[in-house]
Amino acid sequence: MLLARILEEKLSSLYRAGAIKGGVFLGRGQEALSVSVGSHLRKGDIFAPLIRDQAGRMAFGDTVLDTLRTYLGSQLGSMRGRDGNIHRGRPREGYHAMISHLGAMIPLVAGALLARRMKGETGVVGATCLGDGGTSTGAFHEGLNAAAVEKLPLVLVIANNQYAYSTPGSRQFACANLIDKAAGYGVAAHQVDGTDLNECLRVLGEAVQAARNGGGPQFVVGNLLRLVGHGEHDDASYVDTALKESPLGRDCLEVCEEFLVEKDWATTKEIADWRVEAKTEVDDTTTKVQREPSPDPAEEDWTALSERRFAEELSEA
Amino acid sequence: MITYLQALNAALDKLLADDPRVFLYGQDIGSFGGAFKVTKNLAARYPGRVLDAPLSEDAIVGMAIGAAIEGMRPIVEMQFADFSTCGFNQIVNHAATLFYRTEVQCPIVVRLPSGGTPGGGPFHSQSMEALYAHYPGLIVMTPGTVEDAYSMLLEAVAIDDPVIFCEHKFLYNHLKAEALPDEALPVGKARIARRGRDATIVTHGAMVHESLAAAEELVSDGYEIEVVDLRTVKPLDTDTLLASVARTGRMLCVSEAWPWGGVSAEVLARVSTEGFGLLDVPAQRLNARDTPIPYHPDLWSAHRPTADAIVASTRHLLEM
Numbered sequence: 001m002l003l004a005r006i007l008e009e010k011l012s013s014l015y016r017a018g019a020i021k022g023g024v025f026l027g028r029g030q031e032a033l034s035v036s037v038g039s040h041l042r043k044g045d046i047f048a049p050l051i052r053d054q055a056g057r058m059a060f061g062d063t064v065l066d067t068l069r070t071y072l073g074s075q076l077g078s079m080r081g082r083d084g085n086i087h088r089g090r091p092r093e094g095y096h097a098m099i100s101h102l103g104a105m106i107p108l109v110a111g112a113l114l115a116r117r118m119k120g121e122t123g124v125v126g127a128t129c130l131g132d133g134g135t136s137t138g139a140f141h142e143g144l145n146a147a148a149v150e151k152l153p154l155v156l157v158i159a160n161n162q163y164a165y166s167t168p169g170s171r172q173f174a175c176a177n178l179i180d181k182a183a184g185y186g187v188a189a190h191q192v193d194g195t196d197l198n199e200c201l202r203v204l205g206e207a208v209q210a211a212r213n214g215g216g217p218q219f220v221v222g223n224l225l226r227l228v229g230h231g232e233h234d235d236a237s238y239v240d241t242a243l244k245e246s247p248l249g250r251d252c253l254e255v256c257e258e259f260l261v262e263k264d265w266a267t268t269k270e271i272a273d274w275r276v277e278a279k280t281e282v283d284d285t286t287t288k289v290q291r292e293p294s295p296d297p298a299e300e301d302w303t304a305l306s307e308r309r310f311a312e313e314l315s316e317a
Numbered sequence: 318m319i320t321y322l323q324a325l326n327a328a329l330d331k332l333l334a335d336d337p338r339v340f341l342y343g344q345d346i347g348s349f350g351g352a353f354k355v356t357k358n359l360a361a362r363y364p365g366r367v368l369d370a371p372l373s374e375d376a377i378v379g380m381a382i383g384a385a386i387e388g389m390r391p392i393v394e395m396q397f398a399d400f401s402t403c404g405f406n407q408i409v410n411h412a413a414t415l416f417y418r419t420e421v422q423c424p425i426v427v428r429l430p431s432g433g434t435p436g437g438g439p440f441h442s443q444s445m446e447a448l449y450a451h452y453p454g455l456i457v458m459t460p461g462t463v464e465d466a467y468s469m470l471l472e473a474v475a476i477d478d479p480v481i482f483c484e485h486k487f488l489y490n491h492l493k494a495e496a497l498p499d500e501a502l503p504v505g506k507a508r509i510a511r512r513g514r515d516a517t518i519v520t521h522g523a524m525v526h527e528s529l530a531a532a533e534e535l536v537s538d539g540y541e542i543e544v545v546d547l548r549t550v551k552p553l554d555t556d557t558l559l560a561s562v563a564r565t566g567r568m569l570c571v572s573e574a575w576p577w578g579g580v581s582a583e584v585l586a587r588v589s590t591e592g593f594g595l596l597d598v599p600a601q602r603l604n605a606r607d608t609p610i611p612y613h614p615d616l617w618s619a620h621r622p623t624a625d626a627i628v629a630s631t632r633h634l635l636e637m
Contacts (some may be wrong), residue, residue, distance in 0.1 A: 057378030063507065082417055082418055082501045083418045087418070090419075091421040092386075098420060099410050100410075101406050101410060101411075103405060104379060104406065107373075107375065107379025107382075107407070108379050108383040108386075110376070110380050110381070110383060111379060111383025111387075111391075112386060112387045115384035115386075116597060118340065118365070118366075118389065119387070139375050139376070139406070140374060142373035142376035142379075143375075143379060144377050145371055145376070146370065146376040146377075146380060187417070210478075225422070291439060303417075303451035304413065304417045305456070305478045306416045306478055307477050309505070310476075310504070310505055310551045310552050312457055312553065315585075315590060
């Protein structure tokens, strides 16, 4: 969680320095919910994170190195410059690379789980994350419904962060509470204070276990506030000040650190040391990645097919 | 005798029997056997591997992609090609981009019952091949014979990339062959459906048969028309097109789909840019009219190319 926060702070400054060509989308304020998803998954499980899941990605096995490589366009990154920023993954390892169309990863995870079932594998869980805005899409509806029909071990986590880009929940859905949607699909619903790591770990633990035990899809809503813009290009001036001052606007990392000190599990000094340690790792890795080669257009094979015998060669003037 | 539809059923049967990775997913395809009965008897023969899906084209394709990443060979059926617009996003943005982005293959087959039938109307008649061929990362097949329906479906499943399989509804029960083939032309190769010397008609799908009928009619005028069946529209076998045009000097491309940016536009572009010197007269094309596909059979037969219309266009080409 702390490492994800520090890494994202670095990405933000790299963005401002013009070192990243594409967009930067951060998960500040959502780390507790996200890391709880990744923490409860184990090797062999399936995870399709969304744009604010740096913490969950790292808990599932992603690294500072590959994150920086993908953002900075290193040829050595998992996407080799062909895709960037949050669109990274290693699908062979069950870690999927999101497309931008919201809700699209739900049926993908459902299909992967269906395949596991056909292959006779049991005890597998697939999790995917979405925002409140994503619940309005047709893909969300179709994917969750199909997963429910097949009673697949899918955990769908909604970060109800109060805004889809600039659009507030009041213009996004008309149900009193997002978890009300679950009943219509016949899936179990869970709700959690997304600013409280303890609660997130507890509720996600229950949801993942229920899915693992054959309870079918689990719908989890974490209530929180996005503490950054939609992307780093966005100053988020539309966010209601009252929300920022409400319990939803708490910084989950601060809440967590206060808890650790209060319980005497760590001192303020120790936490400060962890921060320095994380910063050193992030800074050193950045330096290394900045020296790595960019993809070379002349070396690119410009073929979208894996079966090269079907690649077309067009004559061009 | 075996019909085009029975050939598809036989191919699916063989695929399910031979490869445990293959499964079928689509609407009404289970015990009901599909809207057209292409999957008849398969659910009973292969329990748990021929699955009825909810009415969710987006989720059907999305789930196929997820299963393919896990090493399966899913074959999905869209009830009508027209409905694949509801699954368009997963096909063109997810399946088609997956290998380029992640180096993980996406071996799915999306079966599209395509093309017009009498009374089909605007939403049960479309030919979508050009739409999918536009996107990098997809292979698009348009089998026009019983033999190709069988052998190309077998090959589609063997290919490690996503395949859009445009099977023609008009041919389902009309078209018959003596037997299923033991071997086939490779995917990506066009077929000379009829040898000729005076002009080349390039076509695919159900239009192969309208074009062959037109060619027969022109024999009485002393013309020998060559008919090239594209078989796959992507990749497009430009070499066979150019070789044919080199023999005849004249080309008409016939397509049941709409004209703008379609397969005929691509064929004309290739032949004009790469084979301009082979042409005695400008290449021509004949497409469906640029309107939604009409419901009434009289309107429909005037909307799409027919043998009569192809004869008229070919005569025009020959007299240029």
